[in-house]
Structure formats: C-alpha cells, structure tokens
Amino acid sequence: MKVLVTGGAGYVGSACLRYMLANGHEAIAYDNLSQGHAAAVPGGADGGNFVHGDILDTAAMVDLMRRFKPDAVMHFAAATYVAESVKDPEFHYRNNVAGTLSLLNAMREAGVNKLLFSSTAATYGTPEKMPITEETTQAPVNPYGRSKLAVEWMIRDFAKSYGMGYTLLRYFNAAGADADGNHGEAHRLENHLIPLVLRVPLGQSPYVQVFGDDYETSDGSCLRDYVHTSDLARAHLMAIEAMTPETGEAYNLGTGNGHTVLEVIRACEEVVGQKIPMKIAGRRPGDPPALVADPGRIMRTLGWKPEFTDIRAIVESAWKWHKSHPNGYGDQ
Numbered sequence: 001m002k003v004l005v006t007g008g009a010g011y012v013g014s015a016c017l018r019y020m021l022a023n024g025h026e027a028i029a030y031d032n033l034s035q036g037h038a039a040a041v042p043g044g045a046d047g048g049n050f051v052h053g054d055i056l057d058t059a060a061m062v063d064l065m066r067r068f069k070p071d072a073v074m075h076f077a078a079a080t081y082v083a084e085s086v087k088d089p090e091f092h093y094r095n096n097v098a099g100t101l102s103l104l105n106a107m108r109e110a111g112v113n114k115l116l117f118s119s120t121a122a123t124y125g126t127p128e129k130m131p132i133t134e135e136t137t138q139a140p141v142n143p144y145g146r147s148k149l150a151v152e153w154m155i156r157d158f159a160k161s162y163g164m165g166y167t168l169l170r171y172f173n174a175a176g177a178d179a180d181g182n183h184g185e186a187h188r189l190e191n192h193l194i195p196l197v198l199r200v201p202l203g204q205s206p207y208v209q210v211f212g213d214d215y216e217t218s219d220g221s222c223l224r225d226y227v228h229t230s231d232l233a234r235a236h237l238m239a240i241e242a243m244t245p246e247t248g249e250a251y252n253l254g255t256g257n258g259h260t261v262l263e264v265i266r267a268c269e270e271v272v273g274q275k276i277p278m279k280i281a282g283r284r285p286g287d288p289p290a291l292v293a294d295p296g297r298i299m300r301t302l303g304w305k306p307e308f309t310d311i312r313a314i315v316e317s318a319w320k321w322h323k324s325h326p327n328g329y330g331d332q
Helices: 011-022 058-068 081-085 091-112 143-164 193-198 228-240 263-274 296-302 313-322
Strands: 002-006 024-031 050-052 072-075 114-120 165-171 171-176 208-211 226-228 248-251 278-281
Touching: 002 058, 002 165, 011 024, 011 072, 011 228, 011 248, 024 058, 058 091, 072 091, 072 143, 072 228, 072 263, 081 091, 081 143, 081 228, 091 114, 091 143, 114 143, 114 228, 165 228, 171 228, 193 208, 193 263, 193 313, 208 263, 226 228, 226 313, 228 248, 228 296
Parallel strands: 002 024, 002 072, 024 050, 072 114, 114 165, 165 248, 171 226, 208 278
Antiparallel strands: none
C-alpha cells in the first residue's frame, strides 16, 4: 500500500509513518516543519520519504498525489495546542479547517478516495459520563476541539457527496517513545505532561506546573487516558488496511484507564528515581476535568488492543528518549 502522510514529520504522524515503512508499505511525509522534524522521518529531509510542503497549497498536493499515486491519505497536519487555540482561534481554524478543505479538494482532483483522519477526544468536550464512547455527544469546549469536529463534519459531507471512504480516529493523550529510544516527543512549544515533567530531572526546568488541583477527581488534578504512540501506530495501520472507498467509521483510541496529573508525576518519579518538584497553578482555560476512552468499538471491529496499559511503562519509554536526546532532534 502507498500512503501519503500529511504532518508526517510530527510526533504521532512520524510514528505512524515509521510503523508503515517497517511493515512493508510505502509512505511519504508531507510536512511544512512548523511543528515537525525532518529527522523524525527515515532518511531525513534528503531521503525519499519526505516532501516539504503545506496543506494549504492545494496545487502542490495535487502534483504530489499524481506523481506518488497513493492508495490513501493519513491526515495529521494540524495546529494542536488547546491554550493557543483559545488565544488565537483564527490560526487553528485556518490550519485545521481550511487546510483540510484544501487537502480534500486535492484528493478529489487527484482521484484519491480514502482518508484516515487524526481526530481527538477534545471533540467530546466535558462529558458527563466516563468512559467516553463514540456515541457520546460531541460538544467541544475550546476552539481546537471545535476545529477538529468541524473537520469531521466536512469529511463526512465530502465522503457522502463525492464517494470517499474515511475513518476518524479520536485519540486521547498520545504519549511515549519508540522502543529503540531513537524517536520521540519533541515539540517546539511543549504542553504535554510527561515531557514537561521529565524536563525537571534533566535540569531543564526547576519544577513542573500542575494546572488546577480542585477538579472533581481522586486528587483534584485532571484525569487523562494516556495511549502509547506504538499502539496508535498499530491502530492506524489496521484501520487503513481495512479501509475501502465505502468505509465510514469513527473509533476512540485509548487504553480505557485514566491517570491524574499527580499520578503521572509520581510514575515519573519512580522511573527517574528522584523527587520532582511541582507548583500548583490555576486551571487552564478549555481544560476538561476528565477524559477517558472506551476503546471497545475498535477492539471488536479491528481486533486492536493496547499493549501499553501501565503508565510507568509509557513513562519509561519516554525517559529513554528524553535522556538520550535532551534537546530533541536538535533543530529547535
């Protein structure tokens, strides 16, 4: 199978691309490197698996698709920072909604009719019941989640009117790093909990901030479902191999187990073998108190099952990467 991966130099996109290549498929990353890293793609910027470009450039994508002739597209390219989306919603809507419209138009023009979309649990907002199923009402509470939900609607409409197959993968908190320690999380603007915590034992931060200690959770801190990138990559491969031009599916991707911020900090302390100082700060705008997946549908339909169900194992893989690559890919 030949797959075009938009945002394929990003954290999750590159993990899925590497997994595709390791399992005998052809894959090309299409990325503007505003958040991604060419070094995360096998062969780097000069290799045959990377093309520099922006999803807002419809003509460039049409040209690439006509030359590469992909069987399907994995779409990861997006602005993803919740707090930033509250401050600058225009940036998120332009990148996420207008960018996806550009991609869909390119796919139509080039005759590519299968799309796997990287969606998010943020489309559910603040659900009243846990765990979250695919039938849970989608009522996002921040511009990031609303932009992703708008893209879901747009993909469904295009699929119905123009004959396209799609799968929407709503994943929860992506975490962890490749088992070999050579690839992992390296955001220029880091807002994911585990790498922020691990900056402290690396001497890069004096403490970690905990945003809110008054949520209705076991210890007052936010509760999240952490899913390893290796499990995400396997789910993406299974989903795209099962896809047809008639497919119209949505799946939650998580472990079904939630961990609070304070529990994750304690797991990091156990892994690194030292106390990690923290400071309590106010709640961040747009942060739901709890998000935990019910991944039953993808388990039943595709046979997917997360292998990383222990938060400590996820942290161990992340620590291996951050300890050996304290400056990420070295291009920040």
